[in-house]
Amino acid sequence: MERKIPYKIYLSESEMPKYWYNLRADMVNKPAPLLDPETKKPLSAKELSKVFCDELVKQELDETTPYFEIPEEIRDFYKMYRPSPLIRAYCLEEKLQTPAKIYYKFEGNNTSGSHKLNSAIAQAYYAKKQGLKGVTTETGAGQWGTALSMACAYFGLDCKVFMVKCSYEQKPFRREVMRTYGASVTPSPSSLTKVGQKILELHPGTTGSLGCAISEAVETATNLNGYRYVLGSVLNQVTLHQSVIGLETKTALEKYGEKADIIIGCAGGGSNLGGLIAPFMGEKIKGEKDYRFIAVEPSSCPSLTRGKYAYDYCDTGMICPLTKMYTLGSGYIPAATHAGGLRYHGMNSVVSQLYADGLMEAVSVKQTEVFEAAEYFARIEGILPAPESSHAIKVAIDEALKCKESGESKTIVFGLTGTGYFDMYAYEKFHDGKMDDYIPTDAEIENALSKLPNV
Amino acid sequence: MERKIPYKIYLSESEMPKYWYNLRADMVNKPAPLLDPETKKPLSAKELSKVFCDELVKQELDETTPYFEIPEEIRDFYKMYRPSPLIRAYCLEEKLQTPAKIYYKFEGNNTSGSHKLNSAIAQAYYAKKQGLKGVTTETGAGQWGTALSMACAYFGLDCKVFMVKCSYEQKPFRREVMRTYGASVTPSPSSLTKVGQKILELHPGTTGSLGCAISEAVETATNLNGYRYVLGSVLNQVTLHQSVIGLETKTALEKYGEKADIIIGCAGGGSNLGGLIAPFMGEKIKGEKDYRFIAVEPSSCPSLTRGKYAYDYCDTGMICPLTKMYTLGSGYIPAATHAGGLRYHGMNSVVSQLYADGLMEAVSVKQTEVFEAAEYFARIEGILPAPESSHAIKVAIDEALKCKESGESKTIVFGLTGTGYFDMYAYEKFHDGKMDDYIPTDAEIENALSKLPNV
Numbered sequence: 001m002e003r004k005i006p007y008k009i010y011l012s013e014s015e016m017p018k019y020w021y022n023l024r025a026d027m028v029n030k031p032a033p034l035l036d037p038e039t040k041k042p043l044s045a046k047e048l049s050k051v052f053c054d055e056l057v058k059q060e061l062d063e064t065t066p067y068f069e070i071p072e073e074i075r076d077f078y079k080m081y082r083p084s085p086l087i088r089a090y091c092l093e094e095k096l097q098t099p100a101k102i103y104y105k106f107e108g109n110n111t112s113g114s115h116k117l118n119s120a121i122a123q124a125y126y127a128k129k130q131g132l133k134g135v136t137t138e139t140g141a142g143q144w145g146t147a148l149s150m151a152c153a154y155f156g157l158d159c160k161v162f163m164v165k166c167s168y169e170q171k172p173f174r175r176e177v178m179r180t181y182g183a184s185v186t187p188s189p190s191s192l193t194k195v196g197q198k199i200l201e202l203h204p205g206t207t208g209s210l211g212c213a214i215s216e217a218v219e220t221a222t223n224l225n226g227y228r229y230v231l232g233s234v235l236n237q238v239t240l241h242q243s244v245i246g247l248e249t250k251t252a253l254e255k256y257g258e259k260a261d262i263i264i265g266c267a268g269g270g271s272n273l274g275g276l277i278a279p280f281m282g283e284k285i286k287g288e289k290d291y292r293f294i295a296v297e298p299s300s301c302p303s304l305t306r307g308k309y310a311y312d313y314c315d316t317g318m319i320c321p322l323t324k325m326y327t328l329g330s331g332y333i334p335a336a337t338h339a340g341g342l343r344y345h346g347m348n349s350v351v352s353q354l355y356a357d358g359l360m361e362a363v364s365v366k367q368t369e370v371f372e373a374a375e376y377f378a379r380i381e382g383i384l385p386a387p388e389s390s391h392a393i394k395v396a397i398d399e400a401l402k403c404k405e406s407g408e409s410k411t412i413v414f415g416l417t418g419t420g421y422f423d424m425y426a427y428e429k430f431h432d433g434k435m436d437d438y439i440p441t442d443a444e445i446e447n448a449l450s451k452l453p454n455v
Numbered sequence: 456m457e458r459k460i461p462y463k464i465y466l467s468e469s470e471m472p473k474y475w476y477n478l479r480a481d482m483v484n485k486p487a488p489l490l491d492p493e494t495k496k497p498l499s500a501k502e503l504s505k506v507f508c509d510e511l512v513k514q515e516l517d518e519t520t521p522y523f524e525i526p527e528e529i530r531d532f533y534k535m536y537r538p539s540p541l542i543r544a545y546c547l548e549e550k551l552q553t554p555a556k557i558y559y560k561f562e563g564n565n566t567s568g569s570h571k572l573n574s575a576i577a578q579a580y581y582a583k584k585q586g587l588k589g590v591t592t593e594t595g596a597g598q599w600g601t602a603l604s605m606a607c608a609y610f611g612l613d614c615k616v617f618m619v620k621c622s623y624e625q626k627p628f629r630r631e632v633m634r635t636y637g638a639s640v641t642p643s644p645s646s647l648t649k650v651g652q653k654i655l656e657l658h659p660g661t662t663g664s665l666g667c668a669i670s671e672a673v674e675t676a677t678n679l680n681g682y683r684y685v686l687g688s689v690l691n692q693v694t695l696h697q698s699v700i701g702l703e704t705k706t707a708l709e710k711y712g713e714k715a716d717i718i719i720g721c722a723g724g725g726s727n728l729g730g731l732i733a734p735f736m737g738e739k740i741k742g743e744k745d746y747r748f749i750a751v752e753p754s755s756c757p758s759l760t761r762g763k764y765a766y767d768y769c770d771t772g773m774i775c776p777l778t779k780m781y782t783l784g785s786g787y788i789p790a791a792t793h794a795g796g797l798r799y800h801g802m803n804s805v806v807s808q809l810y811a812d813g814l815m816e817a818v819s820v821k822q823t824e825v826f827e828a829a830e831y832f833a834r835i836e837g838i839l840p841a842p843e844s845s846h847a848i849k850v851a852i853d854e855a856l857k858c859k860e861s862g863e864s865k866t867i868v869f870g871l872t873g874t875g876y877f878d879m880y881a882y883e884k885f886h887d888g889k890m891d892d893y894i895p896t897d898a899e900i901e902n903a904l905s906k907l908p909n910v
Contacts, residue, residue, distance in 0.1 A: 079463070091535070174884065382605060
């Protein structure tokens, strides 16, 4: 059947965004500033630039400039895998027998397998422009480390990745992809850093954590000449770069005369969600158009739905800036049985402020229902989704089924952030019936929240 | 920089082929007919239809119909991941400092990760149309099994995959993808078939072979009501379906006023190569345009460059039809150190005839140079290629470097058949310096060829 709207909407290169959109410029209540973890005073650009690249510090702190031009070198790189397709889920709609129209923005069609590359290439570019030798970072599941390795290979930068030890051992193939792109990958905690040595001394058998890997990467960057630390989520510079997702989505919908009613994104640190919703949220804040936004988080790491909006540490070593955000406490670690990513204790400060202001909703979902949705989707739409992305799939299906009941023909848009090729271990557990759901008790969350810094 | 030709050329849905092209209709010397392995007489459609679906038997035997309409249901499925992009390798050209223009047709942007899906969906469609319950097949590296699982899930067919045992054990994640799509996956040899039982009795510790898995799949299909056997390469029906690759490539090049000079494809059973070159070869045969075609095979399995053009068995159990093809003998098994796929002993009969007629060239390449090219390409073009596809990359780079020497601005087109996400074990061996090259001795090849059937 020939349809007016194709399965896959690909914008042309000339329709690609030339600017990132900085939602903060249009927000009425701005997110709270970053604080020095020792003095509890707002951090200056100068202080931040010991850790981050100069240009990225500017982007991090800028609350007034609505648009940042995307440098030509980055746009050239984007053209290697962007514009990403906006896909009309005709097959899913038919299977669900829903009057809803479902679209998803698919960010998995690049070798890193996720949207992380959108910010990785920007951060690598600014590091190169500053004349740096290389960058350091941490990676948990491995998507960010892979993306950064690709970006560094492109610009000829050295890339040192601290990979959470259990992930390093369970996902040797993720590690090999990074090595293919020339990165050095070290299991964390390691004996290469003071913070790593200390943790190994205190907990000889530890399999590591994201917070510890962050501390190791920051320490390494600050001790090496010509290195800076880069981060794949949580920061405002990251959601700025990720606005390319939302901008393309908006252009593609407008091209076909469609208007989204509900926009859904999975939420870990907020990088994809913040980028996807940015231009739509801008319209909502300015009163131009109305949308429902839904953040979807795992019930085992429910920072928006059960966390507290407060200043907290970003890392275990407590050396990173304090951020005001929805948090479960920097000591909160999701249960070991949690397989599907999105395990950060906090949330991007822009997303946090929007949620605090009632401009968006949040729901939490259990991991077995997420994998059920993932497998269902894979069989119908032909894409094997990452567990993270499948949180959004689950809620998009739920909303489409509500439309079926009510008979409403709403337009639902969700972010399909990546592919699940490196998550087959989790799929295997699901197939073998060995996956369970963990929901933290109130006491557990209260305990973790009791250690928030006094600000 | 804004360029006249974009990085990625995506045809619109309306520009997608509506017909597959049957190159045999335009060939002067037709490929030799399939023979019954017992009587050595040409096989009738009736005999073949005990093993294959009726419609596929027709396609297999038809030497006169130049175009087969692609059924609407298949075109609808194709739209979920096609048209695939034809990518202009600007970054690679710049890195090589070559005046050559390099294009590649990228077939890896679907969940099965390779071009195999183009034929899998067609074969599943005809099985469904015939009212069958399911299909059986074998898989080695796993690309074909994955593609068939996806196709069967889409049409609600049962799918039984016999996976070569060593691959089943080394690639558990490939297996999980197939399970995600609802296929049952059995390590071969198994105790489920007579041929499997016999092999297990004779060789208790065997890790299996492709020829054995084929025999098991054929036996299972012929013993079950409502099942047929399907195959992902070698057959003419497969290259017919894969002509969609060449047809899209040709349309995309013509749209931008480009004419290929050299067309390069990797060659295992010939499914990708046959499909990629088909419409261009048709023009060459008819004297309309001239092209150089280069088939690239591994030096450890050099059927075109060192094999014999003769009738041979397709499987170890010798129950499949005899095919006239370039072969190393059905008993030939590439060295265990060979990591990169393309390990079939024979070659599609159309490709074989074209090569015998001097219409195309063939070269063999060593696996370490293939992985060097793969890593080089990944870092520059951002796509992590499958080892199979990387054979074509290696020779495309070689040809581009020849242009650099001669100063000629040739247009080189190659097929990038898939991604390497499930081949990181081989990449790891390469990174760790544990990969070596194996080139069979003349005596080894003569020995395997001495067991050709007497036709």
